[in-house]
Amino acid sequence: MEQIAFGTDGWRAPLETFTPVRVRMVAQGIASTLQAEGHDQPVVVGYDAREGSRGFAEEVSRVLCANGFDVLLSERDRPTPLYAYTVVDRECAGAVVITASHNPPSDNGIKFIPSDGAPALPPVMDAIADSLGEPIALPADEHGSVREFDPLEDHASHCLELAESILEDASGSEDADVHAHLEGLTVAYDAMHGSGREATDALLERAGAGVERLRCTRDPEFGGGAPEPAAETLEELVEVVTSGAADLGIANDGDADRIAVVTPERGYLDENLLFGALFDWLLESRSGPAIRTVSTTSLLDRIGEAHGESVHEVPVGFKWIARGMAEHDALVGGEESGGFSVRGHVREKDGVLMGLLTACMHAAEPIDDRVDRLLETHGHIVQRKTSVPCPDEEKVARLEALADDVPDVVAGAAVDSVNTADGYKLALEDGSWLLVRPSGTEPVLRVYAEAGTLERVETLLEAGERLLESVA
Helix, strand or coil: CCCCCCECCEEEEECCCCCHHHHHHHHHHHHHHHHHCCCCCCEEEEECCCCCHHHHHHHHHHHHHHCCCCEEEECCCCCHHHHHHHHHHCCCCEEEEECCCCCCCCEEEEEEEECCCCCCCHHHHHHHHHCCCCCCCCCHHHCCCEEEECCHHHHHHHHHHHHHHHHHHHHCCCCCCHHHHHCCCEEEEECCCCCCCCCHHHHHHHCCCEEEEECCCCCCCHHHCCCCCCHHHCHHHHHHHHCCCCCEEEEECCCCCCEEEEECCCEECCHHHHHHHHHHHHHCCCCCCEEEECCCCCHHHHHHHHCCCCEEEECCCHHHHHHHHHHHCCCEEECCCCCEEECCCCCCCCHHHHHHHHHHHHHHCCHHHHHHHHHHHHCCCEEEEEEEECCHHHHHHHHHHHCCCCCCEECCEEEEEEECCCCEEEEECCCCEEEEEECCCCCEEEEEEEECCHHHHHHHHHHHHHHHHHCC
């Protein structure tokens, strides 16, 4: 059905398209796929803070029950990663989450999480797409049941245990206390009116940090904008931290699977730098490679090399990071948009856990000091991206046209190598790189660039736009 199109992370659409009828059809596709795979365990159903999300979750629950599945339905909106953790912790068949993440309040979406707690890979989503249809009607005595639950406590306990395990490795002690580690630290937390409220802030407070709350009330309209953490949407959080009223700032997107961080000296911290700091901090006490996407900084590679660890590059999308983490037993996986997970946790990005680990990292050494040292040691990096309008039906042709027209020189630097895992990534002899790839959520082609200076990055972005114009 052409109105239902699965992107990089499920199906999202405006509410005029995201209707109860179509949601039921997707739910039937999920039920049929689970049955074909031989699953008969309960299915978790969760939802975010949007208007109507609870109602859509109930529609999904009814379809699953009609197919014979028992359902664990969330009592209230909670972060997406809590449902992923529940799937693994309670050995469920999977989870269905009603969320449009950081999209505007005029949208909603549906995401499926398989039994391993990691994002669904294309074969699973293809099977669901092929199974879309009207819900079946089993006899009433064959229906499953619905039981409400709250995933918060189990997830929070696990996060605290994982944080204390990392601190124990760092200290060489078997009784590291996260409360003592975070004592005296004040964190300003901005939920952006999303599902991170009473989850991330509660976890930080339970771990011993002082918490200043911003936008920690439910508002289905998210204050009139999209719950997308960025420098321009976190101005109050930046002011609180840079003025000295808090030691650190943390924000989540609408369904709290991603994190944004604000530091006293830098204000809004580039997620690439956050990833670099996180990898470096973890490597002080643990070993293992990192998984990053093609659009994420090569600073990770330099940090890994300094510690004798490898870094593996995968296509954009956390499903590929999750697969890479499993294949390489990775210490950490992440992306430049603020999604991260670590070994010992489910292989799904988790902004709640990362809020706690970021606070622990900052308490060990101010993040600004760590980043300063990393850049001094490994070289400064600047990354930016832009978008070029392109209808979805033209994306493949535009990029295929590049196959015969990849330049040998870009913006005055020779092309050292070309990576075609996701679009075209051109690594240049001066250490910079340029990437062009199709967006999985919008009718645009993305152009990314990384270099040592902003001026060089802007030159590379212009070269990337010209390159796409040449094959239009």
